[in-house]
Amino acid sequence: MMTSRIAAGGAAGDTMMTTSTLAPVATGTRAAERPVAVALAAFLGLGLLFMAGFSPAIALHNAAHDFRHTQNFPCH
Amino acid sequence: MIIRLLSAALAAGFLAAVVVTGLELTLTSPLIVAAERYENHETHQAQRGLPIVLAHAGHDHAAPDAAPEWQPGEGLPRMTFTALATLVGAVGYALLLGAAILACGREPTRQVGVAFAIAGFASVALAPGLGLPPELPGSEAAPLATRQAWWVMTAAATGMGLYLIAIRRSLIAILGGLVLIIAPHVAGAPQAPEAASELPAALAAQFAARSLAISFVFWLLIGLGFGWAWQAFARGTTRGTAHA
Numbered sequence: 001m002m003t004s005r006i007a008a009g010g011a012a013g014d015t016m017m018t019t020s021t022l023a024p025v026a027t028g029t030r031a032a033e034r035p036v037a038v039a040l041a042a043f044l045g046l047g048l049l050f051m052a053g054f055s056p057a058i059a060l061h062n063a064a065h066d067f068r069h070t071q072n073f074p075c076h
Numbered sequence: 077m078i079i080r081l082l083s084a085a086l087a088a089g090f091l092a093a094v095v096v097t098g099l100e101l102t103l104t105s106p107l108i109v110a111a112e113r114y115e116n117h118e119t120h121q122a123q124r125g126l127p128i129v130l131a132h133a134g135h136d137h138a139a140p141d142a143a144p145e146w147q148p149g150e151g152l153p154r155m156t157f158t159a160l161a162t163l164v165g166a167v168g169y170a171l172l173l174g175a176a177i178l179a180c181g182r183e184p185t186r187q188v189g190v191a192f193a194i195a196g197f198a199s200v201a202l203a204p205g206l207g208l209p210p211e212l213p214g215s216e217a218a219p220l221a222t223r224q225a226w227w228v229m230t231a232a233a234t235g236m237g238l239y240l241i242a243i244r245r246s247l248i249a250i251l252g253g254l255v256l257i258i259a260p261h262v263a264g265a266p267q268a269p270e271a272a273s274e275l276p277a278a279l280a281a282q283f284a285a286r287s288l289a290i291s292f293v294f295w296l297l298i299g300l301g302f303g304w305a306w307q308a309f310a311r312g313t314t315r316g317t318a319h320a
Contacts, residue, residue, distance in 0.1 A: 037081045045167075045168045058145040
């Protein structure tokens with residue numbers, strides 16, 4: 001799956017370090033997986049951040065208290 | 077891609093959390109503990125830490141006479157929970173960073189990771205911090221819900237504005253992005269009531285500066301770590317048994 005991309009990168013980058021940061025990734029057959037991965041990561045990420053930074057449960061607030069203050073989440 | 081994204085976010089989050097927990101415990105936690113002494117003094121509470129709970133009494137269901145809510149004990153337990161919260165927050169930010177990079181169609185490298193991390197820092201630390209500076213316990217502040225709403229709105233608007241400016245790049249998009257970035261500050265953050273606080277201004281200023289610096293390191297490490305881990309996991313899966 002990934003070998004075609006690696007091979008192409010290796011062939012192009014044998015003379016100098018090229019950083020093709022703007023090249024889109026979704027050239028393989030797994031492109032359809034990307035929206036699912038993005039949505040899942042966004043959902044999980046927001047959930048974790050809510051728990052660490054915003055949850056009104058007092059036990060969670062007290063546990064994460066110093067982290068919340070340091071990372072400038074609004075806190076009590 | 078799903079496994080790779082989740083793994084890279086976990087690795088980046090862990091890396092950032094290890095370093096930033098150390099910074100928090102040495103740079104900001106001592107200031108928070110010092111500020112709580114003023115907070116306790118102000119509210120004439122003998123029991124250390126109790127005012128943190130009481131500050132929420134208006135928002136929560138707990139009756140004033142209810143037993144004190146759970147909180148980690150001073151010292152090691154408190155440090156451990158700070159570390160745990162930092163890890164949870166770091167993995168959360170790393171997941172969002174990875175989602176943003178992929179949603180924008182970029183290949184996650186270390187350079188791209190750092191670029192998106194700077195945007196993340198600007199969105200969730202710098203922009204909300206302009207209106208709601210990082211504050212110590214005991215500072216006067218507007219009601220929690222309005223501050224949280226302004227914080228979330230500002231972070232979302234700044235992130236979207238940076239996306240329009242840096243990635244869309246058309247004239248309309250850049251103008252729209254600027255409007256999105258500036259609008260929350262024109263609307264204005266919820267203002268704290270005017271009241272004298274016994275908290276020394278020097279302590280608060282030092283905390284605000286350290287907090288922003290730590291946030292910057294936090295984001296840099298998340299971005300660098302995510303780019304590195306994303307590439308490393310690709311090598312791991314394609315080479316497979318070549319290492320053996």
